[in-house]
Amino acid sequence: MQCRFCKTELEHVFIDLVNSPPSNSFLTKEQLNEPEVFYPLRVYTCHNCFLVQVDEYKKSDAIFNSEYVYFSSYSTSWLEHANRYTATMIERFNFNSNSQIIEVASNDGYLLQYFREKGIPVLGIEPTANTAKVAIEKGIDTVVDFFGVVRPLELKKEISGIDYEAHESMALHQLEVIARDTIAKFALDSVIVHHRIGFVGAGEASVAVRTSSRHRGESYLANEWIMDQLKTRVPIWKEPKFKQPKTNLSAVAATASQT
Numbered sequence: 001m002q003c004r005f006c007k008t009e010l011e012h013v014f015i016d017l018v019n020s021p022p023s024n025s026f027l028t029k030e031q032l033n034e035p036e037v038f039y040p041l042r043v044y045t046c047h048n049c050f051l052v053q054v055d056e057y058k059k060s061d062a063i064f065n066s067e068y069v070y071f072s073s074y075s076t077s078w079l080e081h082a083n084r085y086t087a088t089m090i091e092r093f094n095f096n097s098n099s100q101i102i103e104v105a106s107n108d109g110y111l112l113q114y115f116r117e118k119g120i121p122v123l124g125i126e127p128t129a130n131t132a133k134v135a136i137e138k139g140i141d142t143v144v145d146f147f148g149v150v151r152p153l154e155l156k157k158e159i160s161g162i163d164y165e166a167h168e169s170m171a172l173h174q175l176e177v178i179a180r181d182t183i184a185k186f187a188l189d190s191v192i193v194h195h196r197i198g199f200v201g202a203g204e205a206s207v208a209v210r211t212s213s214r215h216r217g218e219s220y221l222a223n224e225w226i227m228d229q230l231k232t233r234v235p236i237w238k239e240p241k242f243k244q245p246k247t248n249l250s251a252v253a254a255t256a257s258q259t
């Protein structure tokens with residue numbers, strides 16, 4: 001596995017929490033008699049850039065969706081920490097009303113609210129619509145940004161990335177139509193959609209979607225809707241680039257002997 005930031009081959013396990021079901025994926029009563037999927041929760045650290053990271057077994061857009069139930073503000077001790085942290089940062093960096101604090105993955109505004117309270121402009125960026133909505137209701141400017149990232153596996157095989165090819169003028173036209181449809185359907189103020197073409201390496205973003213709205217609620221489902229529309233309506237084709245398989249002589253011999 002490679003570091004998702006600097007691509008160094010990861011060698012060091014930071015902590016191995018063995019197997020766990022996806023966080024906050026609560027079961028319904030009907031599901032209690034069914035098998036539950038557990039994923040390895042092995043956390044690595046990169047010796048080059050020190051990023052601590054997990055292997056991606058479950059698709060991130062399946063976790064960070066509009067039913068995301070982790071609201072940071074539920075923990076009072078965490079809020080106390082966030083409050084103390086903002087005071088420390090303001091003192092250390094002399095933030096004032098001319099500064100702007102931007103937090104990526106700002107959840108329900110648990111942190112930015114304390115900067116704002118101290119008179120410092122803030123902006124949150126958050127992919128899960130329901131937590132972003134709570135932040136906006138607290139008066140914290142938040143954009144619901146979604147980045148579609150190329151995953152390292154395709155058909156369970158490792159890939160180095162994906163080559164995207166497009167009928168460019170048609171694709172641009174379709175993106176515009178989707179943006180307009182989304183604005184109308186969800187009563188938004190604006191929609192920005194970017195899709196890269198050419199080679200995009202595993203772990204890099206191929207799609208960026210930003211929606212903004214003065215209205216609340218349903219409109220934040222727009223990101224998910226846009227991702228679905230992209231797959232069906234835009235003439236962009238993808239070709240996964242598989243990594244060279246390592247020659248495995250014993251496997252070849254075993255296959256040969258079976259035939």
Ligand SMILES: [Zn+2]
Nearest residue numbers: 003006046049
């Ligand atoms: Zn790294």
